[in-house]
Amino acid sequence: MPLRLQMLGTGSAFAKKYYNNNAILYAEDYTLLIDCGITAPLSLHQLDKSLDEIDGILITHIHGDHVGGLEEFAFRMKFIWGRKPVLYIADKLVHPLWEHTLKGGLTQEGIASLxxxxxxxxLSEGTAHHLSPCLSVELIQTPHIPGKDSYSLYINGETFYSADMIFQRDLLTRLVEERNCRKILHEVQLQGPGQVHTELKQLLSLPAEIRRIILLMHYGDEMENFIGQTEEMEFLRQHQIYTL
Ligand SMILES: O=c1ccn([C@@H]2O[C@@H]3COP(=O)(O)O[C@H]3[C@H]2O)c(=O)[nH]1
Ligand SMILES: [Zn+2]
Ligand SMILES: [Zn+2]
Incomplete structure (x- = not known):
């Protein structure tokens, strides 16, 4: 059965209309939350999804729009469901996630570490990890903020899910030409210089055969003004279910 994707939000960090860019990935035997930002708990509530339906959470990097909902997620799982959420995380993110983000809120009797x-x-980078028989994820380190580790995802050996990242033409080309990539879910910055993100005009400079498999996410509130200006690339929409 093909994977399905439902975005909890599709907005950039400062977007107010589209919620944080977080996703639910449905495999036949596993439901994975990709990133858990500030708006993730509200979006799950609006979908009438119980936290208990999420089998695991994977985070790409440490910014509030990607990890800001983890404290609420962990507390609700502990006090309502009586169990810990499963958290997939790159080795290099374990220390900063706890020490720099979660420690203050979560520390209490019985909770002294991630x-x-x-x-x-x-998860180690560069190898496919099977989260279940029907779902594998490979972390690919991609540049975002200097000195800050960030990981894009290669899912089931055919779908690329970008973290927030600076444009990587060679990576995208290699994935399509050498690694059988069939779908690219890519962040986009619609306006202004993309110092830490990928600009729309950079994605437009890709060949049509790559643009054709790209869906756009992590966009600003001005998205509606860009409909019709993205060639073959369509904007992912919040809560819609896509078959990958
Ligand atoms: O050097 C920097 C660091 C950060 N920022 C902004 O802060 C945001 C943090 O979340 P984000 O990664 O989704 O988007 C980032 C940008 O909007 C920036 O413009 N330049
Ligand atoms: Zn972001
Ligand atoms: Zn970021």
Whole structure:
């Protein structure tokens, strides 16, 4: 059965209309939350999804629009469901996620580390990890903020899910030409210089055969003004279910 994708939000960090760019990935035997930003708990509530329906959470990097909902997620799982959420995380993000983001809010009797709050599954970069028989994820480190580790995802050996990232033409070309990539879910910055993101005009400079498999996400509130200006690339929409 093909994977399905439902975005909890599709907005950039400062967007107010589209919520944080977080996704639910449905495999036949596994439901994965990709990133859990500030608006993720509200969006799950609006979908009438119980946190217990999420089998695991994977985070791409440490910015509020990608991890800002983890404290609420962990507390609700502990006090309502009596268990820890499964958290997939790159080895290099374990320390900063706890020390720089979650420690202040989650620390109390019985919670003194990331492992006390989550069932932590550390992922190494560059190899496909099977989260279940029907779902594999490879972390690909991609540049975003200097000095800050950030990971894009290669899912089931055919779908690329970009983290927030600076444009990587060679990576996208290699994935399509050498690694059988069939779908690219890509962040986009519609206006202004893309110092830490990928500009629309950079994605437009890709050949049509790559543009054809790109869906756009992590966009600003001005998105409606860009409809019809993205060639073959369509904007992902919040809560719509896509078959990948
Ligand atoms: O050097 C920097 C660092 C950050 N920022 C902004 O802060 C936001 C943080 O979340 P984000 O990664 O989704 O988007 C980022 C940008 O909008 C920036 O413009 N330049
Ligand atoms: Zn972001
Ligand atoms: Zn970011």
């Amino acid at each position: 492992e006390d709050a989550f069932e932590v599954k550390v």
